[in-house]
Amino acid sequence: xxxxxxxxxxxxxxxxxxxxxxxxxxxxxxxxxxxxxxxxxxxxxxxxxxxxxxxxxxxxxxxxxxxxxxxxxxxxxxxxxxxxxxxxxxxxxxxxxxxxxxxxxxxxxxxxxxxxxxxxxxxxxxxxxxxxxxxxxxxxxxxxxxxxxxxxxxxxxxxxxxxxxxxxxxxxxxxxxxxxxxxxxxxxxxxxxxxxxxxxxxxxxxxxxxxxxxxxxxxxxxxxxxxxxxxxxxxxxxxxxxxxxxxxxxxxxxxxxxxxxxxxxxxxxxxxxxxxxxxxxxxxxxxxxxxxxxxxxxxxxxxxxxxxxxxxxxxxxxxxxxxxxxxxxxxxxxxxxxxxxxxxxxxxxxxxxxxxxxxxxxxxxxxxxxxxxxxxxxxxxxxxxxxxxxxxxxxxxxxxxxxxxxxxxxxxxxxxxxxx
Numbered sequence: 001x002x003x004x005x006x007x008x009x010x011x012x013x014x015x016x017x018x019x020x021x022x023x024x025x026x027x028x029x030x031x032x033x034x035x036x037x038x039x040x041x042x043x044x045x046x047x048x049x050x051x052x053x054x055x056x057x058x059x060x061x062x063x064x065x066x067x068x069x070x071x072x073x074x075x076x077x078x079x080x081x082x083x084x085x086x087x088x089x090x091x092x093x094x095x096x097x098x099x100x101x102x103x104x105x106x107x108x109x110x111x112x113x114x115x116x117x118x119x120x121x122x123x124x125x126x127x128x129x130x131x132x133x134x135x136x137x138x139x140x141x142x143x144x145x146x147x148x149x150x151x152x153x154x155x156x157x158x159x160x161x162x163x164x165x166x167x168x169x170x171x172x173x174x175x176x177x178x179x180x181x182x183x184x185x186x187x188x189x190x191x192x193x194x195x196x197x198x199x200x201x202x203x204x205x206x207x208x209x210x211x212x213x214x215x216x217x218x219x220x221x222x223x224x225x226x227x228x229x230x231x232x233x234x235x236x237x238x239x240x241x242x243x244x245x246x247x248x249x250x251x252x253x254x255x256x257x258x259x260x261x262x263x264x265x266x267x268x269x270x271x272x273x274x275x276x277x278x279x280x281x282x283x284x285x286x287x288x289x290x291x292x293x294x295x296x297x298x299x300x301x302x303x304x305x306x307x308x309x310x311x312x313x314x315x316x317x318x319x320x321x322x323x324x325x326x327x328x329x330x331x332x333x334x335x336x337x338x339x340x341x342x343x344x345x346x347x348x349x350x351x352x353x354x355x356x357x358x359x360x361x362x363x364x365x366x367x368x369x370x371x372x373x374x375x376x377x378x379x380x381x382x383x384x385x386x387x388x389x390x391x392x393x394x395x396x397x398x399x400x401x402x403x404x405x406x407x408x409x410x411x412x413x414x415x416x417x418x419x420x
Contacts, residue, residue: 003322003325003326004322004323004325004326005322006322006325007321007322007323007324007325007326007333008318008319008321008322010321010325010333011317011318011320011321011322011325011333011336011337012314012318012321014321014337015314015317015318015337015340016042016064016065016066016067018112018115018337018340018341018344019066019067019344020042020066020067021111021115022067022108022109022111022112022344022348023040023042023066023067023068023069023108024040024069024111025107025108025110025111026069026071026104026105026107026108027040027056027069027071028107029103029104029107030069030071030093030104033096033100033103033104034091034096035071035072035073035091035092035093035096035104036055036071036072036073036088036091036092037055037056037069037070037071037072038055038056038057038070038071038072039056039057039058039068039069039070040056040057040058040059040067040068040069040070041057041058041059041060041061041067041068041069042059042060042061042064042067043060043061043062043063043064043065043066043067044061044062044063044065044066044067044068045061045062045063046061046062047059047060047061047062048060048061048062071093071104072084072088072091072092072093073091073092073093073094073095074093074094074359075094075359075386094383098363098364098367101363102360102363102364105356105359105360105363106349106356106360108345108348108356109344109345109346109348109349109356109357110345111345112341112342112344112345112348113341113342113345115341116276116337116338116339116341116342116345117272117276119334119337119338119341120272120275120276120335120338121265121268121269121272122334123331123334123335123338124262124263124268124271124272124275125262125263125264125265125267125268125271125272126262126265126268127262127331128258128260128261128262128331129260129275129331129335130260130261130262130263130271130275131259131260131261132257132258132259132260132261134257134261135253135257135258135259135260138252138253138254138257139251139253142196142251142252142253143195143196143197143251144195144196145184145194145195146184146185146186146193146194146195146196146198146199147182147183147184147251147252148174148179148181148182148183148184148185148199148249148250148251148252149181149182149249149250149251149252149253150172150174150175150179150180150181150248150249151172151174151175151248151249151250152164152165152171152172152175153165153166153169153170153171153172154169154170154171154172154173154230154232154246154248155168155169155232156169156170156230156231156232157208157230157231157232157233157243170230172247172248172249173227173228173229173230173246173247173248174214174227174247174248174249175248176227176228177214177225177226177227177228178225179214179216179225179227179247179249180218181252181255182218182252183216183217183218184216184217184218185199185214185215185216185217185249186215186216186217186222187213187214187215188202188203188206188212188213188214188215189202189206189212189213189214196251199249203229203244203245203246203247204244204245205245206229206245207229207245208229208230208231208232208243208244208245209228209229209230209231210228210229211226211227211228212226212227212228212229213225213226214226214227214247227247229245229246229247230245230246230248231243231244231245231246232244232245232246234246276342279338279339279342280342280346283342283343283346284346286311286343287346287347287350290311290403293309293310293311294403294406296310297310297311297406297407297410298406300410300413300414301406301409301410301413301414303414304414306410306414306415306416308416310410310416311403311407312407312411312416313404313407313408313410313411314408315407315408315411315412316407316408316410316411316415316416317336317340319411319415319416320336320416320417320418321333321336321337323417323418324336324418332418352396353389353392353393353396354393354396354397358393362384362389365384366382366383366384369381
């Protein structure tokens with residue numbers, strides 16, 4: 001339990017650091033271009049501690065759910081609320097060249113991309129998240145010959161608990177019958193078994209609890225053992241759950257051969273770009289499917305089954321991080337952080353206020369509108385009236401807030417788990 005709680009805290013802290021660095025990216029680029037930055041805070045709400053260095057106040061606030069940076073002149077509304085001194089007129093955000101404003105606005109997302117890329121490069125280069133061809137070949141060979149590994153304990157549909165097995169699990173029938181890792185099953189009863197598919201098909205026709213003769217090949221010799229299949233629950237192609245017979249075996253792979261391989265720092269660069277490209281593609285697909293995920297989330301809150309492909313909030317992601325630490329799956333822990341950083345970076349660039357992408361879209365729209373006006377010999381229409389955009393901005397905030405509340409609720413009452 002301590003490891004689980006520690007994992008939740010570590011993951012939540014990693015997210016807070018990531019978001020704080022997002023705001024730091026805005027601040028760093030703004031200062032580099034001579035813009036006036038008055039505040040940089042981690043968190044929201046009441047100020048716990050702060051100090052001033054130069055013209056910028058740095059500090060911590062009481063609610064650790066993000067951070068913010070204050071750049072003078074980000075919108076016309078800010079100028080109305082806080083008049084700009086004459087000496088700072090040339091340093092306000094909107095007076096800077098378009099390319100500089102774009103860099104500053106995009107710097108937060110770029111920071112997420114850099115964090116994700118570096119973490120992914122370390123995993124790919126030194127830990128191993130790229131599929132190992134040798135492992136794939138070994139799995140394919142085992143499937144072609146029904147070569148098996150045996151499970152020490154299995155979850156039986158009829159329940160029960162066996163000695164030396166976790167609660168609710170019983171001893172695997174194949175292991176109890178003396179079948180060993182690496183053995184190949186060649187026949188079940190009177191039916192010949194030629195590959196993994198035929199093994200599954202044959203065993204599925206058996207009656208759980210009734211012993212059956214199983215022929216096993218090992219070391220060039222064959223022997224026959226008696227195995228009593230157990231009742232397992234399996235999902236059909238139509239999504240229904242049915243009870244079937246199983247022996248407690250799975251496709252054999254040599255324990256010495258990892259399913260992933262570390263490719264080294266040089267090859268890791270190319271592999272990281274390739275994996276990043278796949279992740280970006282999947283992220284855009286996931287964003288397009290978000291509306292369709294609302295009904296399944298609601299069903300999960302109402303007591304239905306929670307799908308593994310439903311969105312999670314910071315709460316759900318932190319709980320998953322806690323599980324990964326609990327079971328010492330550190331590669332998965334950091335891979336989840338990579339995915340989260342890439343997702344936040346892409347989501348933040350959507351051309352909608354109040355996201356940075358919305359501000360970028362407005363800045364480029366203003367430039368395009370001014371260019372068209374100049375071509376037509378008309379006066380520059382000036383800056384966009386943000387007040388007219390406030391209803392749309394509030395609508396986006398309400399939608400995002402509602403979706404966040406929905407995911408948080410689902411993550412509390414019906415969370416996704418990866419280790420059962």
